[in-house]
Amino acid sequence: MTDEELLKKLIKGEDDTLSHIIDDYSKLLWMVVSSILNNSATREDIEECISDVFVQLWKNPKAFDPTKGSLKNFLVVIAKSKALDAYRKLSKVKIVELDCAIKSKDEDLLDYIINKETSQALFAAIKSLAEPNREIVLRRYFFEEKPAYIAQATSLPVKEVENRLYQSKLKLRKFLEINGGIGHA
Amino acid sequence: MPKKDLLSELSQEQLDELLTYTHPFSQKNIDSIKNKTFKKIEEKTIMKKPFLKRSFGTVAAVFAAALVVATTTFAAMHLLRSPSEVIEIAGGNAALTAAFEGSDAININQTITSNGQAITLLALVSGKDISDHPIYNSTGEILNDRTYAILAIKNLDGSPMPSPMDAAYQPLAVSPFINGKSPWVVNVFSMGGGTISVVEDGIMYIIADFTNITKFADRGIYLGVNTGIGMGNIIDAFTLDEESGTIVTSANFDGSSAVFALPVDPSLAQPERASQFLYELFGDTNFDQEQEITIEFGPENLSLYRATYESLNAWMMEQVEARRASGDYDEESLEAFKQEQAGFFDALRDGYYVYIIALDDMGFATAIANPALEYEISVNTTIDGGRVLETIIIN
Numbered sequence: 001m002t003d004e005e006l007l008k009k010l011i012k013g014e015d016d017t018l019s020h021i022i023d024d025y026s027k028l029l030w031m032v033v034s035s036i037l038n039n040s041a042t043r044e045d046i047e048e049c050i051s052d053v054f055v056q057l058w059k060n061p062k063a064f065d066p067t068k069g070s071l072k073n074f075l076v077v078i079a080k081s082k083a084l085d086a087y088r089k090l091s092k093v094k095i096v097e098l099d100c101a102i103k104s105k106d107e108d109l110l111d112y113i114i115n116k117e118t119s120q121a122l123f124a125a126i127k128s129l130a131e132p133n134r135e136i137v138l139r140r141y142f143f144e145e146k147p148a149y150i151a152q153a154t155s156l157p158v159k160e161v162e163n164r165l166y167q168s169k170l171k172l173r174k175f176l177e178i179n180g181g182i183g184h185a
Numbered sequence: 186m187p188k189k190d191l192l193s194e195l196s197q198e199q200l201d202e203l204l205t206y207t208h209p210f211s212q213k214n215i216d217s218i219k220n221k222t223f224k225k226i227e228e229k230t231i232m233k234k235p236f237l238k239r240s241f242g243t244v245a246a247v248f249a250a251a252l253v254v255a256t257t258t259f260a261a262m263h264l265l266r267s268p269s270e271v272i273e274i275a276g277g278n279a280a281l282t283a284a285f286e287g288s289d290a291i292n293i294n295q296t297i298t299s300n301g302q303a304i305t306l307l308a309l310v311s312g313k314d315i316s317d318h319p320i321y322n323s324t325g326e327i328l329n330d331r332t333y334a335i336l337a338i339k340n341l342d343g344s345p346m347p348s349p350m351d352a353a354y355q356p357l358a359v360s361p362f363i364n365g366k367s368p369w370v371v372n373v374f375s376m377g378g379g380t381i382s383v384v385e386d387g388i389m390y391i392i393a394d395f396t397n398i399t400k401f402a403d404r405g406i407y408l409g410v411n412t413g414i415g416m417g418n419i420i421d422a423f424t425l426d427e428e429s430g431t432i433v434t435s436a437n438f439d440g441s442s443a444v445f446a447l448p449v450d451p452s453l454a455q456p457e458r459a460s461q462f463l464y465e466l467f468g469d470t471n472f473d474q475e476q477e478i479t480i481e482f483g484p485e486n487l488s489l490y491r492a493t494y495e496s497l498n499a500w501m502m503e504q505v506e507a508r509r510a511s512g513d514y515d516e517e518s519l520e521a522f523k524q525e526q527a528g529f530f531d532a533l534r535d536g537y538y539v540y541i542i543a544l545d546d547m548g549f550a551t552a553i554a555n556p557a558l559e560y561e562i563s564v565n566t567t568i569d570g571g572r573v574l575e576t577i578i579i580n
Contacts, residue, residue: 019219026215027200031192034207043208051221058226059276068351076192077354084414085379123199135206142192142203153206 003064003071010061018058025072029053029079035143036083049086053078125175132156133168140165268308268335271390275383281333281392284315297443298341299434304410304443305337311399311449320377320394328377330397334359334408338389338441345387356382357441358414359393360423364405365430368423371463372409374416398447400462403454406447407432412440 009017268285311332360373378395411422422442
């Protein structure tokens with residue numbers, strides 16, 4: 001069923017359609033919401049957040065315009081917004097990036113790599129890294145976790161996480177250049 | 186540069202692999218999500234009935250506006266919606282609508298242009314229990330004493346603002362600021378804020394909320410709007426004018442930014458509550474002093490005290506050797522670490538202070554500062570529970 005057909009059924013108010021959409025997209029939204037809520041949320045929080053996404057789609061299906069993008073992307077955008085909202089509710093004081101003082105050349109490199117590559121190529125390149133760098137980079141790139149959270153999850157000092165991230169980014173770039181990925185800037 | 190969405194492109198197998206890093210996911214979760222979703226839909230359907238009756242006036246106004254659209258499309262496209270209409274567009278909130286229509290609301294309608302955009306602060310209202318959707322803190326406590334602001338942002342060239350599903354969409358942050366307090370200290374994050382954004386007729390509307398700021402009314406309060414939602418964006422967009430204590434926009438910020446001085450009655454101030462609020466956030470740490478975070482120490486560093494340059498340097502090198510001996514670090518990482526330490530010590534001078542800052546949930550961090558010179562800010566350390574544990578004076 002195409003996104004246009006799904007939209008028409010949603011506008012008609014067919015419960016089955018929403019049920020199918022929940023089946024198809026819950027896994028992806030679980031990833032998206034988890035990546036934002038990090039370890040500040042419980043399973044219950046994640047489910048609440050994802051259900052809010054589907055409620056919003058049900059409530060205002062016309063907000064989704066199939067000519068502008070896919071239903072998948074639409075749901076991901078809403079999920080990010082809902083997750084950020086949930087995150088601030090779960091955190092009395094929002095945690096601030098400690099690594100913003102050292103953003104600069106390595107962040108530029110991150111943007112460069114991400115925008116040059118497909119997610120799948122980037123994912124494959126990350127798999128070439130040894131642990132724990134692989135986990136660190138996956139968490140940073142795909143879950144957008146802050147180094148401090150990664151440090152908690154991996155039981156490593158924050159500074160070491162930052163160092164491993166930087167070194168991994170350099171290795172990723174080399175890997176992608178050698179394997180026919182990104183060209184020279 | 187808009188951030189690319191990496192997750193949506195992954196295959197099912199790759200998603201499955203990444204799921205190992207999240208809370209476990211299974212069919213049970215899908216069933217639970219379904220139950221929650223349909224329960225909420227049922228509740229919302231019931232709740233809507235009385236709400237529609239009360240909003241008759243709004244419905245009539247929208248109908249009248251539709252007639253205008255038929256004849257003067259261009260003008261209508263540029264008319265801003267009222268706060269009540271914005272709330273309705275964003276999904277409805279009877280209590281908040283009533284608050285914005287009540288006597289405590291402050292209608293401002295001030296527009297500031299920046300970076301090709303017109304940013305209009307439509308109205309502001311503060312009070313207890315003025316929303317149907319309560320905000321909770323991390324312990325489940327309802328934060329019911331809030332300030333809400335409604336803003337409109339449109340492009341000066343007449344082009345429509347991108348909707349949240351467009352790749353070109355750029356979110357904006359709305360921060361409360363207090364006179365005399367650096368934007369990196371008091372901002373949307375420290376004041377527990379957030380926004381809901383909708384785009385209607387090519388105009389972006391933002392409903393922002395944060396802790397009730399009228400308690401700071403005697404100090405002078407502001408509302409800042411900037412492109413981007415990161416802490417770095419706020420730091421780049423705004424500056425504290427040291428002489429006057431006012432918050433001003435930074436000339437070199439790459440994006441839109443605006444500061445509105447809020448006309449809140451100073452008699453509404455609650456100085457004791459305001460001081461208590463800041464104390465609960467920051468403790469005794471004087472965050473008016475600007476600090477530069479440069480490096481992290483471990484808890485073992487707490488024994489360091491009034492160190493000399495040489496002893497601190499020796500201690501740092503011990504840390505490097507200990508890491509090397511652990512075998513958990515490759516040489517490249519260690520070299521990068523050592524280079525950072527060298528930069529750190531290059532920045533130190535006699536009389537400088539090194540602050541060891543305990544972060545309740547994130548270990549430790551340090552900052553260097555020189556009380557005799559002008560401070561520089563590069564990063565916020567207002568982590569939940571962050572406080573200065575030790576001060577090392579280099580001499």
